[in-house]
Amino acid sequence: MQKNVISQFVMDVIELGSFVNSPPHGFTAERRAGCTLVKWDQEKSCVFIDEIQSSKGKVIFCNSPGREITVRTLGECTDLRRQLTSKTIYILVSACSNTKVEEKTNREVPDLGYYVVAINGSHPMIKWEMERGLDLTISSVAGESYTVDVDVSAALQGWVGENFHIIVDAEKVKPVWKDTHFTIKYRSDALFDFPYWFGFSKRQFKVCFNNSAGLSDGCIVLRV
Template identity: 30%
Template sequence: MAGLESAPAARPSLTSISSGELRSLWTCDCELALLPLGQLLRLQPGAFQLRGDQLVVPAPAEPASARGGFNVFGDGFVRLDGQLYRLSSYMRRYVELTNYCDYKDYRETILSKPMLFFVHVQTKKDSLKERTYAFLVNTRHPKIRRQIEQGMDMVISSVIGESYRLQFDFQEVVKNFFPPGNKVVNGEDLSFAYEFKADALFDFFYWFGLSNSTVKVNGKVLNLSSTSPEKKETIKLFLEKMSEPLIRRSSFSDRKFSVTSRGSIDEVFNCNLSPRSSLMEPLVAELPFPCVLESEETPNPFI
């Protein structure tokens, strides 16, 4: 199904969608998106900054993070235009959880912002040169959010009181996006996983690897690459709307996305692509989760 939705002929792009049509799109109409990393850095200077040999991403405690942004998944480094940069702050693609509070914080954290993964591609024209793309996962789109939430809910219901490992994989949908002849070099990096270790005396299924699950996330990929100044401005507003802060609700059930719910969460999905005019509303409370977030100021307890 993912291959059919992401076939080159049907792939939504800025060459097939006019500027006016793109302005009328709801943010929730964008399930997944791809654009050159360099273009993303230029369009989102508040969310990403190149400082020397570092690609700086605002940490949860920094004011810029409270204004929105992305959950960047990586291994600490990213290559751009042949140069290797260190990530100053990012989320690890694999974490271990040992209690319900950690699980709850992790779940809320990964769903609080759009996800970003780095994609390295060898083109058909020049197989020796890699291009770096940013792959965006809109966790506020009902289709994407449903796949993540249902994956987490289903594995819990099947392994009550036992340890388990759950992985979310985007390799197939990304590889199907690019035309034949282009090679995704780092497909294994297009995933994230967590392992919940329960305090069970006999964890046979976990010991033998029978409680490992993988959810292959599928969706329609929007091509946000463009050289047109007008369309670049539209893309900028589009990205800002996608990454606006998500307001925390009073209970978990209230925070779950519903197309019929009313209130601030649905403001993210209106047709107005202008940036939020006021930041005086309560913003999502960032979660101090040291085993998830990597930064140069925070020691990594898993290395």
């Protein structure tokens, strides 16, 4: 892929089964008994996906730290920031129907399935949003622990638009997106980290953009 094409890539939404069956560039999927191992190029991607029990078996993204990333030094924090703003970020989201999003159930797989969201952290618009959010939420006070939720729901909804539907039993279903975040945990060794112990160190920011930047807002239909 040419460099100018890569720079224009902002976001993609891929059904998990399609992702595993036809892995994108930099990913490979190896089927084992009862599970699928997904390997990826760590030089180009940040994968924040936990082990998944899908409708077709277990899916494991090798070397992924999962949805929660823990850093313990400012050096690790700086390195994570560099990765988030220079690589493609992959997280797993759940698609649910409006009628079932609040329904309590023992099913492990959401009723509309899992989707992998890919976000180009090096795209100028995403990079600016990510850096701004990190600057606003991560304290420079030495010795303070904190937890930051990076929520991509606004970016996801802005990308797919209002006309996005999933076809289920020949009917169009507008999904409600859940689990649209990943978490950065900074853990200090300070013994008297009162904000953390009293729950005052939790922060959140949303990564978002609007289609006025020239992004398509046309109808996108995914099939499951």
